Amino acid sequence: MASGFLPQIHTEELEKVKKSGNVYEYFDLLTQPLHQELYKRQTFDFLDELSEGQQLLLSYDYVQNQVLQGGFIQFIENGYIGLLPDMPAWLTNIGAVKMAKVIDDVLKVYVLNKETFDKATTVEEFVKLYAELKEFEILDEEFNELNEITIGLMIKDAEKHMKDFAQLV
Secondary structure, three states, X not given: OOOOOOXXXXXXXXXXXXXXXXXXXXXXXXXXXXXXXHHHXXXXXXXXXXXXXXXXXXXXXHHHHXXXXXXXXXXXXXXXXXXXXXXXXXXXXXXXXXXXXXXXXXXXXXXXXXXHHHOOOOHHHXXXXXXXXXXXXXXXXXXXXXHHHHHHHHHHHHHHOHHHXXXXX
16 A cells, blocks of 8 residues: 655655664654654554555554563553554565564464453552563563564665655655
């Protein structure tokens, strides 16, 4: 699907980021305009207007920000689980097969423990989830190990299909 939202990125800025070799900086260059527009609109319906690659970037950034701070348990408790179902296929399409498996495993563990997550939780109950759901600890570690490689694969895909990610000016 073609994007209904193509942010403008200055060619000089893109070239500077490419030369730096920093995949995180490149990733941020592509995702920040998406976050800004999402913030303006205040609805995740915005994702429906994006190309598959843009949806992956934006969804993955939410995953990354949550998981690197508090793991998948925090990600789920903060209500972002709905960003995951399409992600394994998207990741597989760009060659991030190992990360696709991690996300698929997260979804499986979530489904098996959905009742636990559906309960209203106090701070104390939330903290107990980390002790009760040890499966997520392993998935958090796998995510951390694969994160930079996955971002690199997303950037490679974006470079091949830049017209689906941004309008260069």
